[in-house]
Amino acid sequence: MKIKTFRAKSFREALAQVKKEMGEDAVILSTEEMKGLPPAVTVEAAVDYEIQEVTAPRRPVPSPAAPALRPPPEPAPPAESAGIRQLQRAISEVRSEVGTIREFLETARAESGAAPLSAGKRDVLRFLKGRGVREEFARNLCGKADNLREIPRAMLEEVAVREGGPESEGRAVMLIGPTGVGKTTTVAKLAAAATREGKRAAIVSLDSYRIGAIEQIRIYSKIMGVPLEIAPDAREVKACVARHADKDVVFIDTTGRNPMGGKFLSELSPVYESGVPVETHLLISATCDHDFLEEAWKSYARLPVDFVGVTKVDEAVRYGALYNVAALCGRPIAYLTTGQTVPGDISFPSRKKVLQMVLTEDPAESGMAACAQG
Ligand SMILES: Nc1nc2c(ncn2[C@@H]2O[C@H](COP(=O)(O)OP(=O)(O)O)[C@@H](O)[C@H]2O)c(=O)[nH]1
Ligand SMILES: [Mg+2]
Incomplete structure (x- = not known):
């Protein structure tokens, strides 16, 4: 681990130095702004080199003065690593067998009570499951698509997407969701997108719970040039939003809480009770486990969720999750x-692009490139 303090005239400059010297993996430990002339800031950052060394061990570089020697023979791998490799191969074979058996059992169980599927519908089912669409949603689509060609039309009816970019119609936009899903980062991205469109934006942060949360959003607000208000609790949100009545949009960042606990409900209800017009965006990670998503949605559905935002799409192996989120929550996807x-x-x-992502096999081909074009 290397820790270093950077000093610069602005946070933007200090963060550029951190990125240049420590790379993208650097973590900001603390920041400080020193008043006075000229203004100065310090940013303490750390990077964990151990991880890089484990994945890419450095080879010794021969000294130029040393006589030319033949490279020493590669040390033979210890006998136990060969054993471990064999064991890993065996485990992955067993995993794949278990997957096949589970799929067979699920299909048999689902078909035992239902009429057998036609060959065309079986193709549809297999295709959709291969894209990561959940069994129950895939079966539902089989009711509307008799063959592969009919899938896009059947899916279009089921997926709602908020088209035309961010537009909150005078309401504050509050982002909610599980811990670490990307709320703060997304608030910063949305505020920047609004600013790019010529809108005046402000951010209200309700997250004073997590260590470093305020620093994180403060840095983003400075970089983005968007004013920030810290609301000590949800009852203060109304006053914070009112101070920005001249803005076109106010984004509210919230504390991540375990959705299965009721705490987030009691924490957020004062915002709704205060009468502030709020548009609620629930953030869901594209990589989250579906069982978790189902349980989480049972809790979040108790709030007036207007849209879902799917985060970490870059980390998804297949994009069936986009369909699963839209079908489960029944809310339009606002952004990825x-x-x-x-x-x-x-x-x-x-909507067409989202479907293209779900249906195209190669994420690199369908996904990020298509997604970036909107
Ligand atoms: N790969 C990836 N990481 C993301 C994305 N959005 C946020 N993150 C990361 O997820 C972590 C948690 O983000 P944060 O905004 O603090 O989450 P919060 O706890 O919900 O506010 C941070 O390391 C972010 O950089 C995304 O779209 N893709
Ligand atoms: Mg946060």
């Missing part, structure tokens, strides 16, 4: 976030 870079990694794709 596609990486850690603020403000760039967010897109507002059309």
